[in-house]
Amino acid sequence: MLPLRLADIADWTKGQLHNARGDETVTGVCTDSRKVQRGDLFVALKGERFDGHDFVAEAAAKGAAAAMVQRPIASAIPQVLVADTLRALGDLAAAYLRHLREKNPNLCVVAITGSSGKTTTKAMVAAIVQAAMPSVASPESFNNEIGIPLTVLQAEPSHRALVLEYAMRKKGDIAYLCRIAPPDIAVITNIGTAHIGLLGSRQAIAEAKAEILGNWGLETGDWQRDHAKVALLPADDDFFVFLRERAKGDVITFGVSPNAQVRALDCQVDWDGTTLSATDGEQTITLKLPVLGEHNARNALAALAVAKVLGIDWGIATEALEKFQPPKMRLQRQWIEPPGCWVINDAYNANPDSVKAALRTLKALPAQRRVAVLGEMLELGAFHEQGHREVGEVAAETVDLLLIVGKGAMAIAEGALAAGMPSERVVRFATLKEAQKAWRAWLRRNDVVLLKASRAIGLERLLEPISEE
Structure with missing residues (x-):
């Protein structure tokens, strides 16, 4: 600073x-x-x-x-x-960024939001940008009205880019963050069901996420606009047309759709990661991501789209993506004894869309037997029952054994049973403490086990040594 x-x-x-x-x-x-x-x-x-x-x-x-x-x-x-003091912290960061841009008008703010994948996408973008130019990226959890100002205040005139992640819990949150750090490049990863209990519908979520595109209430000037110069949007998303209509600047699309400007040609998942082939019509690359899942390939496409806008060669981007460090507890592999099996720890957070994506990733992996250990997904409101049942339906199609942890997650079991999963393959634990004592007894050697639940559930504690108390 x-x-x-x-x-x-x-x-x-x-x-x-x-x-x-x-x-x-x-x-x-x-x-x-x-x-x-x-x-x-x-x-x-x-x-x-x-x-x-x-x-x-x-x-x-x-x-x-x-x-x-x-x-x-x-x-x-x-x-x-x-x-x-909280509002003043934001005002200080906003004024500091204006001060920096007076010294360096070319400083570019890249801001990323979305219902799922925004932290991983931010990490991918940061890896690419930092490999190509002096830049600052927000640490893992610095994505709100405290973290964004603190990140902005780390920037100096020598930096050419700020890479930020914008989170929200209600309408207006993202617009406020945009008034602190107005994005030049705005990325929306997807529109899902995270926070649907707080906002009421996916439409309301789409409207809140679309705040990153513009109409922030800023006075326009030599370099300052009231909208993102470039919007990077998910071509495969149900709300793509809605988002495109909200964008006031240029639009670049990414996804698996053949109509996407930055699109996947092929995607294969194995134990070593995810192999992605992608093109923008001019550049074509194949790379190996150190993370699992087709949904992470989509995150990488968004990051490649940022590289395209910034003029970063995809050769540099490929090398950066292959070396980037994924955030913790996002499909993180860990070997456990007993019984001697791989656990995929994806317990950082969960919503119906991200759990379904994790289950499909589990199905894509070679394994003798696939086990899902799932806990409650929070902040779903009236969608709580339906969201959990939908996850159970996907679990019935993707796993051999389903362990449910916590009374709030029992609708997952109901959904799996209704979808035809045999009752002997569905195990229920009323509490995390109960699961800690017994869950490993259900595992076999060489199983592949997925752990996933909302952050507050603390499902990763299943991996801790069992207390003698």
């Missing part, structure tokens, strides 16, 4: 200086007092269960140069007093 004067920070955030002259400078921004570095501006965020104002003294002791606060703190540390 470029050094910033407190007077400028106060001006950008409509704040007031307290215990400060204004010429003090900060060289970083931090919201966690445990991670403060010397010279940082400590932003005292306030949540339901914590209050950063209680840790200003700790931040000062660790070398923070100043604090952004909502109320004056009895401390000698220079302070910027604002009405809302």
